[in-house]
Amino acid sequence: MKQRHKVYGNIKNTDPEAYRFITGELDRQQKGLEMIPSESYASRAVLEAMGCIFNNKYSEGFPGKRYYGGQDFTDKIEQLAIDRAKRLFGVDHVNVQPYSGSPANQAVYFALLQPGDTVLGMQLQHGGHITHGLKINFSGRFYNSVFYGVDKQGFIDFSQVESMLKKHRPKMIIAGATAYPREWDFATFSKLARKYKTYFMADIAHIIGLIIGGAHQSPAGKADVITSTTHKTLRGPRAGIIMCNGKPSDPLRAPKNPTKRDIPTLIDRAIFPGLQGGPHEHTIAGIAVALKEASGAEFKKWARQVVKNAKALAEVFIRRGFDLVSGGTDNHLILMNVTGKGLNGKEAETVLDKIGISVNKNAVPGDKRPPYSPSGIRLGTPCATIRGMKEDQMKILAQAMSDAMENHKSPKIVKKSERTVRQLCRDFPIYPEL
Ligand code: DSN
Numbered sequence: 001m002k003q004r005h006k007v008y009g010n011i012k013n014t015d016p017e018a019y020r021f022i023t024g025e026l027d028r029q030q031k032g033l034e035m036i037p038s039e040s041y042a043s044r045a046v047l048e049a050m051g052c053i054f055n056n057k058y059s060e061g062f063p064g065k066r067y068y069g070g071q072d073f074t075d076k077i078e079q080l081a082i083d084r085a086k087r088l089f090g091v092d093h094v095n096v097q098p099y100s101g102s103p104a105n106q107a108v109y110f111a112l113l114q115p116g117d118t119v120l121g122m123q124l125q126h127g128g129h130i131t132h133g134l135k136i137n138f139s140g141r142f143y144n145s146v147f148y149g150v151d152k153q154g155f156i157d158f159s160q161v162e163s164m165l166k167k168h169r170p171k172m173i174i175a176g177a178t179a180y181p182r183e184w185d186f187a188t189f190s191k192l193a194r195k196y197k198t199y200f201m202a203d204i205a206h207i208i209g210l211i212i213g214g215a216h217q218s219p220a221g222k223a224d225v226i227t228s229t230t231h232k233t234l235r236g237p238r239a240g241i242i243m244c245n246g247k248p249s250d251p252l253r254a255p256k257n258p259t260k261r262d263i264p265t266l267i268d269r270a271i272f273p274g275l276q277g278g279p280h281e282h283t284i285a286g287i288a289v290a291l292k293e294a295s296g297a298e299f300k301k302w303a304r305q306v307v308k309n310a311k312a313l314a315e316v317f318i319r320r321g322f323d324l325v326s327g328g329t330d331n332h333l334i335l336m337n338v339t340g341k342g343l344n345g346k347e348a349e350t351v352l353d354k355i356g357i358s359v360n361k362n363a364v365p366g367d368k369r370p371p372y373s374p375s376g377i378r379l380g381t382p383c384a385t386i387r388g389m390k391e392d393q394m395k396i397l398a399q400a401m402s403d404a405m406e407n408h409k410s411p412k413i414v415k416k417s418e419r420t421v422r423q424l425c426r427d428f429p430i431y432p433e434l
Contacts, residue, residue, distance in 0.1 A: 032356035037333035037380025040235045054281035084291035091243040093264035097279040098240030101229035105131040111270035117171040123147040127177035154326030165196040176203025181329040190222035209233025213303020236290025237283045309381040312391040316398030333380040337364045345374040351408040355418040387428035
């Protein structure tokens with residue numbers, strides 16, 4: 001088989017079938033545009049770190065306190081990632097071992113709550129995450145989940161948040177979402193959490209990069225615990241991170257009569273040995289590299305452009321008569337109800353796939369349709385912005401997407417939109433060196 005790419009030669013020689021699928025995905029990503037707001041393109045440096053030699057190493061425990069020998073460099077790389085995150089967020093303690101965002105959230109429940117405790121989170125259908133209390137998720141099965149949502153305009157309904165706090169006296173409140181297009185008011189969540197004496201967890205998986213880049217307020221100093229993935233707007237490897245304040249003590253000893261000061265140790269112990277075994281040090285190396293990239297001036301510019309691009313897209317969609325939840329966006333994502341245009345979210349996802357754009361079907365607040373065929377789609381700008389696209393390209397994209405959705409039954413119009421998208425992808429390449 002001819003090698004079509006400049007990389008992956010070893011895979012091609014060992015496993016031609018796997019090589020075909022890996023390079024197929026590479027071509028797909030290069031020729032089309034990812035507009036799923038939870039996705040990004042990791043840099044070559046991050047990808048190299050993830051494929052590095054740390055993959056071979058076990059390192060159960062924490063830097064300086066491991067259960068395996070040979071830790072000279074695992075300790076250093078993990079500490080590097082921890083220190084970089086501490087500096088960027090101004091927090092006392094960071095754990096970079098969670099395998100992803102869901103295990104990070106699981107660890108917070110495990111560290112701070114007892115089974116049966118009440119947790120107040122955002123309703124899934126209003127934008128919350130499955131780990132924020134969905135009945136069939138661990139968070140809804142082992143804890144008593146109650147929910148807040150958005151008001152008729154699509155913004156967090158703080159009067160409902162407060163009445164739920166008053167009524168249910170939860171042990172923890174979560175601010176965070178997978179499909180909320182507006183800025184989080186972490187200060188108000190913090191004030192309410194203090195008033196009702198509940199732990200406050202901020203799940204910033206979607207917006208971590210915007211926070212680092214100064215394009216969204218930070219929950220640091222306001223939330224008791226902050227969780228995130230590292231592969232969304234942080235542009236790192238697929239993994240998780242937990243940040244908190246307090247006084248870290250020996251993670252191998254359970255604190256006696258723990259207080260809020262012991263949250264760092266409780267979190268560490270919940271991750272290991274509570275939920276996980278050996279940390280993935282190759283992934284942690286990728287987190288270290290991503291955090292280094294995120295601390296530069298270029299990243300700040302990118303984060304701000306992500307938001308400008310989302311606003312530019314939103315403007316065109318609104319002009320074309322699409323129904324955007326909350327009437328616009330403050331961040332990297334847009335959530336829209338497409339049923340007014342004669343198709344459902346699944347159909348919109350399919351037609352946009354045809355023109356070379358990946359989005360995802362998504363429920364909208366109050367959706368009456370089933371989750372696999374909901375009324376809306378969710379789309380975002382992190383990837384387009386990494387490719388260097390700006391407001392002008394967003395306008396072209398939004399018109400092409402609107403044309404395709406409105407005329408999804410016309411192969412000619414769909415094809416025309418596809419040509420526009422493919423040309424933009426050629427003009428703004430990703431991974432050209434691969
Ligand atoms: N799957 C993620 C998202 O797409 O937002 C959340 O975990």
